[in-house]
Amino acid sequence: MSEFTPCMVKLANKRCTVIGGGKVAFRKIVALLSSHCKVKVISPFLCPELEEIISQCEYEQRPYKKGDTEGAFIVVAATDKKEINMDIYHDAIDHVPFLNIVDDQSLSNFFIPSILQRGPLQIAISTTGASPIVTKKIFDKLANTFGEEYEPYLKKIKEVRNEILMHVKDPAEKKAMLKRLSEDELLDAFMQKDEQRIQSFIRSVWKEE
Secondary structure (H helix, E strand, C coil): CCCCCCCCCCCCCCEEEEECCCHHHHHHHHHHHHCCCEEEEECCCCCHHHHHHHHHCEEECCCCCCCCCCCCCEEEECCCCHHHHHHHHHHHCCCCCEEEECCCHHHCCCCCCEEEEECCEEEEECCCCCCHHHHHHHHHHHHHHCCCCHHHHHHHHHHHHHHHHHHCCCHHHHHHHHHHHCCHHHHHHHHCCCHHHHHHHHHHHCCCC
8 A cells, every 4th residue: 555645636826846857856846836836946057858848947057955846845955976865855844834855755755646638537647656657657558548528528527517407496307317428328429429419418418498
């Protein structure tokens, strides 16, 4: 059993400090930016990939110094020197809620998983640092299972569900409509990109008076 518990956390506008400028730091920063974090990067150098996106971050071109973790909601220690990552850990452990030490799983209290995004659908995949390669293989399998059609499909379900919740008062009728809405027939129509079939199915579930 893993010691980590999956959860969904709203990170928009949270302050995140990433110390390090290599490819590992780059991957962490991409994930944090996609969650709309306010990312600060501290490193004397940047890898080419990170140079291309650094304008989206606050950047201080210098080595880490004690106190750099103050005020951060997330700290990622991603330098190529274990002793510096340990210094960051000791600096942050008492006041940073989420801490990731990239070269020491035992000191980390969270991991940034790989996220398969299909509109409202999010599937997080993590091997908690055991094997990024296996994580990527699982990601690819899930990407083939949950195709791009899931984004418009789930958006439509949300739209119709909100209408049902707003207008249908009878609990039994509401439950029956929502159950019908989740049937595979609608998903199949989206997979076939059959707009006429989609609209016909929606009308069979909900037609506002």
